[in-house]
Amino acid sequence: MQPRARRSNDERSATTRQALVSASRALFVEKGYAQTSTPEVVAAAAVTRGALYHHFEDKQALLRAVLEREFAELRRAIDQATPPALDAREALIAGSLAYLDAMAVPGRTRLLLVDGPAVFGHAEMMALDEASAAGSLREGLAALLGDGPLVPALASLLSAAFDRAALAISTGGDAKAYRAAMLALIERVTAGVGR
Amino acid sequence: MQPRARRSNDERSATTRQALVSASRALFVEKGYAQTSTPEVVAAAAVTRGALYHHFEDKQALLRAVLEREFAELRRAIDQATPPALDAREALIAGSLAYLDAMAVPGRTRLLLVDGPAVFGHAEMMALDEASAAGSLREGLAALLGDGPLVPALASLLSAAFDRAALAISTGGDAKAYRAAMLALIERVTAGVGR
DNA sequence: TGGCTGCATACATGCAGCCTGTATGTTACC
DNA sequence: GGTAACATACAGGCTGCATGTATGCAGCCA
Structure with missing residues (x-):
């Protein structure tokens, strides 16, 4: 387990948001928005629900993005x-x-x-x-x-x-x-x- | 409290179904299907969730009706x-x-x-x-x-x-x-x- | 210029409330 | 007595929030 490379906060936010938007897009397309749960999204994006609700107000905000x-x-x-x-x-x-x-x-x-x-x-x-x-x-x-x-x-x-x-x-x-x-x-x- | 009038089963089913369909229509229109819960529907229709799931397979079947x-x-x-x-x-x-x-x-x-x-x-x-x-x-x-x-x-x-x-x-x-x-x-x- | 300190940002985790669908119990019809 | 029409209790899952933790960052002082 490497110590993670040091990254700026802006960089961290950008990659996390990007991962969430991309992962949710794929799932929303595949199963539909209503049938996609936030646990699925964060699993696909390899982050936690905490990260999701830190960057987006709610599930709808994710769809909006x-x-x-x-x-x-x-x-x-x-x-x-x-x-x-x-x-x-x-x-x-x-x-x-x-x-x-x-x-x-x-x-x-x-x-x-x-x-x-x-x-x-x-x-x-x-x-x-x-x-x-x-x-x-x-x-x-x-x-x-x-x-x-x-x-x-x-x-x-x-x-x-x-x-x-x-x-x-x-x-x-x-x-x-x-x-x-x-x-x-x-x-x-x-x-x-x-x- | 009157003893309820004696009604045939067909009659009972018909009025219950009718009440559920009418109540859910009003709520689906007012708040949208996804934002309407089955407890709300049965409250408006003055029946219980048991009656709903007796007559309809699931919430979608209600919308279909x-x-x-x-x-x-x-x-x-x-x-x-x-x-x-x-x-x-x-x-x-x-x-x-x-x-x-x-x-x-x-x-x-x-x-x-x-x-x-x-x-x-x-x-x-x-x-x-x-x-x-x-x-x-x-x-x-x-x-x-x-x-x-x-x-x-x-x-x-x-x-x-x-x-x-x-x-x-x-x-x-x-x-x-x-x-x-x-x-x-x-x-x-x-x-x-x-x- | 460099290190230390305090704070803000970016997460992680646990919890409360609600909702759906089902299973089991009770009442009314037949 | 049996079956259809309900009523109630329960299990599982999901959302949003609250609380906890770690990481980056900005100022201060030396």
Whole structure:
């Protein structure tokens, strides 16, 4: 048994938090949030429940940390796929495909579309998502359709369709068909404006 | 203290089950399934936990009974709004509005669109839904668009949009806007066929 | 500059309360 | 007398907290 290397507190905290978030993500994906116990999480992360409750207020806070990481990666993927050089329509298409691709990361649909809303409710999830996919979609749609009273509602409905497509694909649905159907939907909705 | 009126076993079972389903529905809607304990349920239903576990295998079975009742009422509302006399397009529109109206029953969106999928997963929920809204939509769409490979995917995406609309309306969204946006979506998707 | 002292941070462990599901006991129907 | 419909008691597990311990860290003084 070696005497542990001397590490700064910041370093210790970071690795512990990281271990907890990664371990819980894997378990939440595998068994679902509700079916995952904190003893399981800490066993997988090779720490104790004391460490968990030191770094996170409760079990929900752990899920929140996992979700925030997922949203951040999602947002990064979409931003990267939609450089400012693209015009509104191009950006909408590219962003759409990037969203579906990013949501194909294993477990992401369950975390962001199933367990997240179940635990925090759709309202809070939309707030977390704000800066991410749904926001981009609404902006893109507004750029093409103007800002009539129907546009926010349409954006919300299309966002739900996106989520369903991602979920269907991740559960074995026909990815090609869903991607095509999603693009067709957008095409139809934005037809007749801006060329 | 009166000696209780003599009742048949069937009658006893029916009233007890009914009391449990009604009480749990109210609590599941108010606090969510996970946050509702069986002691609370039986207290509200004025029975004991013994009665609950006599009639239902576990807590999930109680939720399932609640959901089945909701689906049945939903299906009845849609069927009633779409008599065979209507043509495909008329039926699609009428069924759509009936769906949104039926989902406006307080608590129904939370039960069918949030807690249900969280507990049973989308797959099992679709099975429960089988005969109900999603199926009608796919048939209606197929009647208008034929049966290309994209039609099932499109139906699924539109179904998700319907759910989002219902959810948004039930959480204070602009009902008029969402209804209009939903109809616009259907209009766009089915435009150019069948007149 | 280096070591010592006091404090804060990062954990570990034990406990209280609640909840679920089951097993066993009792009452009402048949 | 037997069975279905309940009622009650119990076992196991889980969450969150409270208390205990060790490790890093900051200031002080020499």
